Amino acid sequence: MSSATPPPARPWSGRFPGFDVLDQSSHWDPVTTGVVLARTGMAPDIRFFTPHEQGIATALCDQLLGQHDEPTPVPKVPLVNLIDSRLAEQQTDGWHYDDMPADGQAWRDTLSALDADARQQFDSGFAACSSQQQASLIQAVQDRGTDDWHGLRAKRVWSLWTRYACTAFYSHPSAWSEIGFSGPAYPRGYKNAGVDKLEPFEVHDARPSEDPLRGRRGVQR
Amino acid sequence: MSNVRDRNESAWLLPADGKRVNHQLRQDMRRFDDIDEVDLLVVGCGAGGSTMLQRLARAGWKVVALDAGPFWDPAADWVSDEAGSHHLYWTEPRVISGSDPVPLGSNNSGRGVGGSMVHYAGYTPRFHPSDFETYTRDGVGADWPIDYPELKPYYEAMEEELPVAGEKWPWGDPHSYPYRPHPVGGNGEIFLRGADHLGLTAKVGPVAIVNGRFGNRAHCIYRGFCLQGCKVNAKASPLITHIPDALAHGAEVRANAMVTKIEIDERSGRATGVHYVRDGVPHFQRAAVVVIAGYSIETPRLLLNSACARFPDGLCNDFDQVGRYLMVQGAPQTAGRFDAEVRMYKAPPPEVSTEAFYETDPAKPYKRGFSIQTVSPLPITWAEHVAAQGHWGADLREYMSDYVHWSCLGALCEFLAQPDNRVTLSEQKDRHGLPVAHFSYSQCDNDAALMRAAQSVMEDILHAAGADEVITIDRFAHLVGGARMATDQEEGVVDAECRTFAVPNLYITDGSVLPTQGSANPALTIMAVAARAAERLISTSRRGN
Numbered sequence: 001m002s003s004a005t006p007p008p009a010r011p012w013s014g015r016f017p018g019f020d021v022l023d024q025s026s027h028w029d030p031v032t033t034g035v036v037l038a039r040t041g042m043a044p045d046i047r048f049f050t051p052h053e054q055g056i057a058t059a060l061c062d063q064l065l066g067q068h069d070e071p072t073p074v075p076k077v078p079l080v081n082l083i084d085s086r087l088a089e090q091q092t093d094g095w096h097y098d099d100m101p102a103d104g105q106a107w108r109d110t111l112s113a114l115d116a117d118a119r120q121q122f123d124s125g126f127a128a129c130s131s132q133q134q135a136s137l138i139q140a141v142q143d144r145g146t147d148d149w150h151g152l153r154a155k156r157v158w159s160l161w162t163r164y165a166c167t168a169f170y171s172h173p174s175a176w177s178e179i180g181f182s183g184p185a186y187p188r189g190y191k192n193a194g195v196d197k198l199e200p201f202e203v204h205d206a207r208p209s210e211d212p213l214r215g216r217r218g219v220q221r
Numbered sequence: 222m223s224n225v226r227d228r229n230e231s232a233w234l235l236p237a238d239g240k241r242v243n244h245q246l247r248q249d250m251r252r253f254d255d256i257d258e259v260d261l262l263v264v265g266c267g268a269g270g271s272t273m274l275q276r277l278a279r280a281g282w283k284v285v286a287l288d289a290g291p292f293w294d295p296a297a298d299w300v301s302d303e304a305g306s307h308h309l310y311w312t313e314p315r316v317i318s319g320s321d322p323v324p325l326g327s328n329n330s331g332r333g334v335g336g337s338m339v340h341y342a343g344y345t346p347r348f349h350p351s352d353f354e355t356y357t358r359d360g361v362g363a364d365w366p367i368d369y370p371e372l373k374p375y376y377e378a379m380e381e382e383l384p385v386a387g388e389k390w391p392w393g394d395p396h397s398y399p400y401r402p403h404p405v406g407g408n409g410e411i412f413l414r415g416a417d418h419l420g421l422t423a424k425v426g427p428v429a430i431v432n433g434r435f436g437n438r439a440h441c442i443y444r445g446f447c448l449q450g451c452k453v454n455a456k457a458s459p460l461i462t463h464i465p466d467a468l469a470h471g472a473e474v475r476a477n478a479m480v481t482k483i484e485i486d487e488r489s490g491r492a493t494g495v496h497y498v499r500d501g502v503p504h505f506q507r508a509a510v511v512v513i514a515g516y517s518i519e520t521p522r523l524l525l526n527s528a529c530a531r532f533p534d535g536l537c538n539d540f541d542q543v544g545r546y547l548m549v550q551g552a553p554q555t556a557g558r559f560d561a562e563v564r565m566y567k568a569p570p571p572e573v574s575t576e577a578f579y580e581t582d583p584a585k586p587y588k589r590g591f592s593i594q595t596v597s598p599l600p601i602t603w604a605e606h607v608a609a610q611g612h613w614g615a616d617l618r619e620y621m622s623d624y625v626h627w628s629c630l631g632a633l634c635e636f637l638a639q640p641d642n643r644v645t646l647s648e649q650k651d652r653h654g655l656p657v658a659h660f661s662y663s664q665c666d667n668d669a670a671l672m673r674a675a676q677s678v679m680e681d682i683l684h685a686a687g688a689d690e691v692i693t694i695d696r697f698a699h700l701v702g703g704a705r706m707a708t709d710q711e712e713g714v715v716d717a718e719c720r721t722f723a724v725p726n727l728y729i730t731d732g733s734v735l736p737t738q739g740s741a742n743p744a745l746t747i748m749a750v751a752a753r754a755a756e757r758l759i760s761t762s763r764r765g766n
Contacts, residue, residue, distance in 0.1 A: 012621065066618040093310070093325065093326030094313050096316060098322075170601045178618075186301040190406075
């Protein structure tokens with residue numbers, strides 16, 4: 001990042017001051033703890049994607065979840081490693097549209113198509129494009145809606161990318177802390193359910209009136 | 222009705238020591254040989270199959286149930302985590318198509334002993350009397366060969382066995398529930414508040430989650446992970462409501478056994494048993510009666526894959542009925558944003574519902590209706606809502622950070638049965654070399670009109686509760702039909718007793734036999750239909766005949 005670029009605005013950060021869901025991990029059952037803490041350890045090795053695909057997928061997924069300009073030292077969620085593991089183990093939902101290949105092949109085909117778009121428009125592979133260029137290429141896919149994109153229905157491609165990327169990101173405890181979600185709740189459960197009721201370990205939103213939609217429509221916050 | 226424990230002792234057979242499985246009971250389970258001709262064999266241990274198994278075992282029949290998935294241990298196999306619960310779903314390959322293709326997998330397909338009820342929300346409403354005669358009343362859908370009063374005693378029996386908690390129910394055939402309603406969390410509070418402002422009746426329940434003491438089942442701890450499998454043993458599934466009692470009465474549950482074909486004796490036209498694969502090894506289990514309960518996708522697929530000389534187009538498919546009239550419910554979810562913190566994850570997702578819009582309203586341009594219930598998506602599912610609005614990147618992150626402020630309602634719209642919404646066989650093969658199911662689905666105009674009407678009511682409720690913004694995602698939920706019950710073989714696959722028209726000792730007792738679906742979650746009705754079929758079978762046949 002050049003020194004002239006201002007630091008990115010991160011309005012999602014710091015809404016639940018001091019809340020870290022991992023502080024509660026001693027209250028989780030051992031099976032759940034094992035599954036969740038594995039995501040905070042070393043990222044699984046890449047087994048499904050080729051190095052070339054990995055580069056495109058990393059840039060794409062980091063853009064989709066706003067991680068591309070994450071300031072260090074905040075560690076990124078290793079989205080592509082988590083997606084790669086699912087595809088390598090065929091941990092998919094099983095179904096596929098009759099006009100789409102199964103998920104693994106669909107990922108390969110669409111990463112390749114995205115790279116082709118980048119070369120055509122910017123004379124550079126997708127991974128090497130600037131952040132703005134990457135964003136405009138991604139936006140172009142979304143904008144095609146139900147129309148065709150490289151022989152596939154763009155809407156289904158968009159759904160494939162966002163489904164996998166969101167599942168990977170919001171499976172991570174750091175994402176839960178960011179949104180104030182309390183994570184696993186067994187065997188303890190909850191004692192204070194209800195509007196505006198908190199458990200002793202939960203933290204109120206510091207900016208409760210920051211409705212993102214309201215802001216976008218220019219309504220006064 | 223007799224005391225529930227005298228009819229079904231499952232809850233008392235579970236351990237009281239905090240473990241979730243009676244390991245001794247499973248260890249001591251009776252085991253049959255492939256060459257034993259069992260009196261009755263069940264394919265699939267979900268809502269319908271487990272009910273059959275328990276009823277027949279109690280009647281003294283030699284019974285075995287084969288299930289393609291595992292014999293779950295809630296303590297060891299399930300987690301309090303969304304992404305970590307992927308193994309609860311049927312994720313073998315399937316192909317979807319049509320103008321409105323229906324995603325399968327996590328959305329509606331279960332796996333292992335307990336079936337889809339392992340990850341269903343826990344709502345257990347009855348169907349309304351009108352659901353059994355929609356064609357006569359409204360000229361849409363189909364009439365069942367049985368009516369509501371026929372099924373009522375089985376509804377009542379099942380509500381005691383699960384058991385169901387909820388307020389006195391004013392809709393359909395008004396009735397009460399054996400257990401009082403659960404307290405509600407933030408999402409239920411919002412629904413009740415909005416409904417109250419609109420003068421709309423909404424009630425707490427009905428949910429198959431223990432509220433109070435029931436055998437050795439533990440009380441709900443309100444942790445919000447109902448859809449990830451209940452580690453508490455509070456939410457009902459056949460794994461804990463019917464399988465323990467079946468085992469105690471001599472039934473065998475053979476897990477990880479994928480049934481590949483029903484064998485038919487060409488001379489007699491009767492089923493002789495099933496081919497299955499276990500640990501990679503093919504087997505053949507002999508049986509005097511075969512019951513298929515693989516649900517709306519796998520049951521038709523198994524019938525079609527069981528084609529033979531007598532049934533060249535698929536078993537029981539002489540009249541091209543297998544796989545047809547498959548239904549899903551339109552399930553739009555509308556969420557509302559509040560400055561207060563709703564934290565909808567802190568309570569079971571099933572809390573409050575209304576069936577005020579369930580019946581045909583002559584003033585409306587569409588037939589039939591919808592119900593509305595609380596749904597409380599966890600973060601990954603919530604991200605799907607937000608991404609569906611078009612947000613990505615920084616927008617998505619910002620929007621997601623607002624999670625605790627949102628309340629979410631879901632509708633179940635009665636989509637109509639149509640012959641071309643069906644399962645056929647794909648050219649694609651699974652790992653056993655068998656053609657996979659191809660499921661085609663297209664909505665009709667009435668379906669689309671119900672989706673819009675339901676969304677509008679949910680928006681009204683949330684606005685009335687004080688929401689400043691609302692968003693909607695269009696979804697589908699549940700599966701029924703595909704091998705429907707009818708009065709004759711040209712209109713369906715099984716008769717009113719769930720016996721196939723084509724093969725006298727072959728039955729189907731799962732959701733695929735339902736000719737209509739109403740706006741109700743189907744689990745309770747599937748169990749009631751299976752319980753009735755079991756009772757008929759026991760009373761009319763000599764064992765294994």
